[in-house]
Amino acid sequence: MKKHTPPASHSVPALGELELTVLNLLWENPGLSPKDVHARVGTERGISVNTVQSTLDRLYKKQLLTREKQGYAYHYTAIVERDSLIANMISDVMGRFQLDGAASIAAFVQATESLADEDLARLEEEIRARRAQSGGKQ
Amino acid sequence: MTAMVVLDTVFPAAMIGWLLSQVLGVVIAKWLTPSGIAPRIRQQRILMVAFSAVLLPLVMIAAILAANLFPSSEWMASHCGTHSHDHIHACLNSAEQGALPAWQGAVALLALVMVMVSLFRTLLTERRLQQRLQALITLSNGQGRFRRLQDTRAVALAVGGSEPAVLLSSGLLNSLNPHQRRIVLAHESAHLRHGDPLRNRLVVLLLALFVPPLAKRLRTAWENALEEAADDAVTQRFDRFDVAETLLRVLSLQQLHLKGAQSVNSGDTQTRIQRLISPHQADPTTRRWFEWTCLLALPAMLVAVLVQHHAIETLLSWLGA
Incomplete structure (x- = not known):
């Protein structure tokens, strides 16, 4: 079986809805053939085996799947773990896009914001002092 | 409308509108969005400025083209007849004269290309970001x-x-x-x-x-x-x-x-x-004077550019001299 290195965090490929559905399926059921995948996600969507085959091929080329020939058909397995893909995507969104500054992200706190420990401690102390001043709980 | 008309009248008009939006942006960024003003009002002001980059060029184009509603009037004819060909004529009748100096045209074209590149880059980044956010929703747990x-x-x-x-x-x-x-x-x-x-x-x-x-x-x-x-x-x-x-x-x-x-x-x-x-330091008495001024300024500017059409041409000629 030919092994591929999962994509680096800075180059998470764009994934369409069908590609994600196929990945979800292969995470739960590794080693499926295009026909198996079609039977589980293609039939209900009314798409052909060829479409499923192209999707699997794209995911393989994006280095997210590995494949092994069994008889006449390839059988596909996810090469990247679900949590790892999510982590890479979050890194991409909260890192690259947020640092770029030209993207519309509404985050509670910017993931790339840094603050020295002493500043954190100073802010904590300030909140405590202001709360005490206003007669609130400690 | 010929390409010359676009180059000599519509394009410079749009550029002037765009430059005005940049000036408005500087004013807003520097003086009109301090933290003392309520966030909702700051948002409205920035939203207005953001839209001005589209609206002001359109208003300027409309104002310049509106002058052509009176092509046979003495007001228009006397001006185009008495001024030399080197003088900028921001009207459709005189556009064929090639009024815009070449260097100004080049600068304006460069600015347009830069804006277009910036817009294209942002559109691409946004598309990629939205694809990833959509993917994160699909990969998330819960409904x-x-x-x-x-x-x-x-x-x-x-x-x-x-x-x-x-x-x-x-x-x-x-x-x-x-x-x-x-x-x-x-x-x-x-x-x-x-x-x-x-x-x-x-x-x-x-x-x-x-x-x-x-x-x-x-x-x-x-x-x-x-x-x-x-x-x-x-x-x-x-x-x-x-x-x-x-x-x-x-x-x-x-x-x-x-x-x-x-x-x-x-x-x-x-x-x-x-x-x-x-x-809380937000000033609850902040009036929306800026928003109202901007809204009223748009039609006022349209009328002013129309009425002062010739003065603007003279000013542009003087600046380009």
Whole structure:
């Protein structure tokens, strides 16, 4: 079986809805053939085996799947773990896009914001002092 | 309309409108969005400026072309007849004379190309970002508006579009107490309620029409106003010191994952915390004089450019001399 290195965090490929559905399926059921995948996600969507085959091929080329020939058909397995893909995507969104500054992200706190420990401690102390001043709980 | 007409009248008019929007942007960024003004008003002002990059060029084009409604009038004929061909004639009758000096045309074209490149780049970045956010929604656990992402970092995001959702990482949820979790949820829900993800996208695209340093400044002011408005919404239901503590807690959690990563100074979150714990300084008496002035200025400018058509031509000729 030919092994591929999962994509680096800075180059998470764009994934369409069908590609994600196929990945979800292969995470739960590794080693499926295009026909198996079609039977589980293609039939209900009314798409052909060829479409499923192209999707699997794209995911393989994006280095997210590995494949092994069994008889006449390839059988596909996810090469990247679900949590790892999510982590890479979050890194991409909260890192690259947020640092770029030209993207519309509404985050509670910017993931790339840094603050020295002493500043954190100073802010904590300030909140405590202001709360005490206003007669609130400690 | 010939290509010469576009080059000599419509294009310069649009450029003047665009330059005016940049001036308006500088005024807004420098003087009219201080933290003392309520965040909702700051947002409206920045939104108006963002739209001005589209509206002002259109108004200028309309004003210049409106002069051609009177082609046979003495007012128009006397001017075009008495001035030399070197004088700029911003009207359709005289456009064929090639009034715009070559160097001005080149500068204007360069500016247009730069704006187009900036817009294209922003559109591409936005498309990629939305694809990834959509993928994160698909990969998240849960249904409905609140989704959980399996990740150790402290992440909370409001995502808009066809499927508005709040994405919260398990790292964040596991590190906060139930009261702090409710505060984060209330903050992100406020973003969804205000339609912030969509408005954010619109503003980011419109600000691509501004020169980069100004766009960056306006974008930062916009983001701060957006976050502060969401903070204010949360303080309607929760103690403001609790909200400040939650912000600080999330900021602290993020520091654990920043080691060695590229980062920016956290001035914005510090400002938000300071604002929450200080007695409220937002001026409730702020009148919307600026918004009304801008609204009235648009038709006034259209009339002024139409009436002062010849004076503007003379000024442009003088500037280009």
